[in-house]
Amino acid sequence: MKHKGNVRNILITTVKRQKWLSIGILIAVLGAIGASLIPPLLLGKIVDSITEGDAVAFSFFVLYFVVLALTGFMDTARESLLTVFGQKITHALRSRLMEKFLGLSADTINQQEPGTMVSRFVGDVDTVENLFTSGIISMFADTCKILSILAVIWFRNKGLTLVLLFLLPFLFWFTRHVQKNMLTAQIENRRAVGRASGHVPETIHNIRTIHCFGKEKYMEERYDKYISDSYRAMERTNFYDAIYSPVILILNAVVVAVVMLLSASGDQQILTFFGMSAGTAVAVINYISQIFTPVESLGMEIQTIQSAMAGIHRINEFFNLEADEADRASGKRQGVRKTAKDISEQKKQVTIDKIHTADAGDQTAVSFENVVFGYDEHLVLEGVSFEVKKGEQVTLSGRTGAGKSTILKLLLGLYEPQSGSIRIGNVSATEVPEEERRSLFGYVEQSFHMVPGTVREQITLYDRSITEKQVQAAARLTGLEDSIASLENGYDTVCTPEIFSQGQWQLLSIARAAVAEPSILLLDEITANLDVETEKEVLQALRRVSENRTVISISHRTSAEMGRIIMV
Numbered sequence: 001m002k003h004k005g006n007v008r009n010i011l012i013t014t015v016k017r018q019k020w021l022s023i024g025i026l027i028a029v030l031g032a033i034g035a036s037l038i039p040p041l042l043l044g045k046i047v048d049s050i051t052e053g054d055a056v057a058f059s060f061f062v063l064y065f066v067v068l069a070l071t072g073f074m075d076t077a078r079e080s081l082l083t084v085f086g087q088k089i090t091h092a093l094r095s096r097l098m099e100k101f102l103g104l105s106a107d108t109i110n111q112q113e114p115g116t117m118v119s120r121f122v123g124d125v126d127t128v129e130n131l132f133t134s135g136i137i138s139m140f141a142d143t144c145k146i147l148s149i150l151a152v153i154w155f156r157n158k159g160l161t162l163v164l165l166f167l168l169p170f171l172f173w174f175t176r177h178v179q180k181n182m183l184t185a186q187i188e189n190r191r192a193v194g195r196a197s198g199h200v201p202e203t204i205h206n207i208r209t210i211h212c213f214g215k216e217k218y219m220e221e222r223y224d225k226y227i228s229d230s231y232r233a234m235e236r237t238n239f240y241d242a243i244y245s246p247v248i249l250i251l252n253a254v255v256v257a258v259v260m261l262l263s264a265s266g267d268q269q270i271l272t273f274f275g276m277s278a279g280t281a282v283a284v285i286n287y288i289s290q291i292f293t294p295v296e297s298l299g300m301e302i303q304t305i306q307s308a309m310a311g312i313h314r315i316n317e318f319f320n321l322e323a324d325e326a327d328r329a330s331g332k333r334q335g336v337r338k339t340a341k342d343i344s345e346q347k348k349q350v351t352i353d354k355i356h357t358a359d360a361g362d363q364t365a366v367s368f369e370n371v372v373f374g375y376d377e378h379l380v381l382e383g384v385s386f387e388v389k390k391g392e393q394v395t396l397s398g399r400t401g402a403g404k405s406t407i408l409k410l411l412l413g414l415y416e417p418q419s420g421s422i423r424i425g426n427v428s429a430t431e432v433p434e435e436e437r438r439s440l441f442g443y444v445e446q447s448f449h450m451v452p453g454t455v456r457e458q459i460t461l462y463d464r465s466i467t468e469k470q471v472q473a474a475a476r477l478t479g480l481e482d483s484i485a486s487l488e489n490g491y492d493t494v495c496t497p498e499i500f501s502q503g504q505w506q507l508l509s510i511a512r513a514a515v516a517e518p519s520i521l522l523l524d525e526i527t528a529n530l531d532v533e534t535e536k537e538v539l540q541a542l543r544r545v546s547e548n549r550t551v552i553s554i555s556h557r558t559s560a561e562m563g564r565i566i567m568v
């Protein structure tokens with residue numbers, strides 16, 4: 001099934017939810033356009049009154065300034081409301097992306113490039129926000145402005161409207177041409193600068209090889225080429241930048257001059273189209289300069305919309321990830337990957353009592369029965385069966401790549417086997433409720449993964465249900481109590497990599513796993529990165545933590561083997 005949360009739906013929902021904000025934006029946009037049309041008309045009236053020798057009412061001047069202020073106010077209101085609206089869109093998009101992300105199967109998450117994922121959440125969401133704030137709404141405003149100016153001029157000077165209708169497409173084409181070329185040149189420049197910046201560390205890094213093979217000249221020439229490419233691209237940008245404004249100004253002046261000349265021609269036929277009073281001339285000149293700005297902006301808005309389209313496409317691709325997988329699965333794959341959402345649905349039907357107390361006589365903590373599992377077509381476990389009793393300690397052993405870590409992932413319910421059963425007590429591994437997971441499993445990996453925060457937070461993982469007493473007990477059990485006490489702020493010390501040694505970080509890993517007093521400990525090569533002395537220390541702590549617990553451990557070192565060996 002396709003995920004409902006695509007960008008269009010999210011945008012429509014946001015507009016509906018933010019009804020008053022959307023209405024406010026519409027009023028501000030139309031109000032700003034309407035208000036900006038009035039001052040030239042008032043100015044025209046004032047000039048006409050002066051040239052005809054009539055007194056100009058003071059209220060006219062006041063009204064002129066009031067409308068100018070109103071235009072400014074409407075523009076400010078539009079910008080402010082758009083900023084708030086943009087933030088709402090960003091928030092909605094990021095929340096839905098995160099919701100989707102958390103619903104992906106462990107396997108799909110593994111297949112995502114971290115960098116690409118970050119750019120979905122950051123860059124792509126920003127471009128979609130721009131689509132609204134600097135794209136669609138601005139485009140709507142500019143188009144309305146152009147049309148309304150043309151309509152007003154039509155009633156004042158039909159000839160000028162025709163001239164503008166003839167000129168505006170050319171102006172638009174010229175603007176787009178300049179903008180496209182400038183963008184291309186800017187991209188080329190960025191690339192060239194990137195290559196030139198990368199060239200320096202690359203040269204330093206490979207300096208011995210360069211000297212050894214006599215490649216100094218080659219490296220120098222490559223650097224020169226990148227620099228020249230960058231200069232050439234910058235020159236092109238400067239050229240277009242330099243010619244654009246003068247061309248627009250000249251065009252503006254030529255239009256005004258031609259219309260003025262024609263209106264002063266004295267020919268009756270021409271005057272039916274171009275004839276106007278001095279006041280109208282003032283108003284019209286004002287409108288001409290106003291109409292050029294939105295035409296220039298339209299070009300930029302088209303560019304913004306184009307790049308936002310690419311962003312929308314990439315975000316939608318992400319939203320459809322699981323659906324694509326399901327399509328593939330129906331064709332050829334037999335293994336079933338469960339999403340966190342599917343799993344949590346099932347879990348609701350299960351209670352933790354079943355895991356812990358199920359059958360008083362049943363002493364089995366964990367059982368694998370004829371388990372077959374593979375990643376895509378790559379079969380890893382072919383009919384694996386074993387049992388671990390409550391309180392028993394076992395070590396999984398086998399050649400590298402045999403699937404030992406995969407067994408732990410299956411126990412944690414991250415994947416579902418293609419056939420066979422995996423049970424924790426009396427419950428299938430994928431049915432363990434999320435909220436019970438931490439009190440059931442403690443998982444320690446090869447190295448510690450720090451979370452932003454204090455020492456206490458490393459242990460609790462922000463779980464508020466874990467008490468201070470439990471934190472201290474876990475630290476004591478792992479022998480970290482004194483090391484933590486010697487830190488400047490004890491448990492409140494904000495963690496940075498240098499505050500502990502590698503062994504101490506690993507002890508903190510064990511404290512983190514043990515703090516919720518889980519009944520099963522899963523240990524994946526936890527001493528692999530440690531020297532012999534530190535390993536001894538960690539293993540001692542581990543023995544204390546393992547007391548009265550079921551322990552399933554993986555280790556290539558015989559020194560770290562615990563209890564019964566299960567061959568995989």
Ligand SMILES: Nc1ncnc2c1ncn2[C@@H]1O[C@H](COP(=O)(O)OP(=O)(O)OP(=O)(O)O)[C@@H](O)[C@H]1O
Binds near residue numbers: 378399406
């Ligand atoms: N997420 C994954 N996607 C695809 N293949 C995977 C994934 N994780 C592991 N594998 C593959 O599954 C096989 C078993 O991996 P696993 O890590 O379980 O082996 P292992 O016995 O723990 O190996 P080692 O002792 O070297 O750690 C390997 O061939 C590995 O490349």
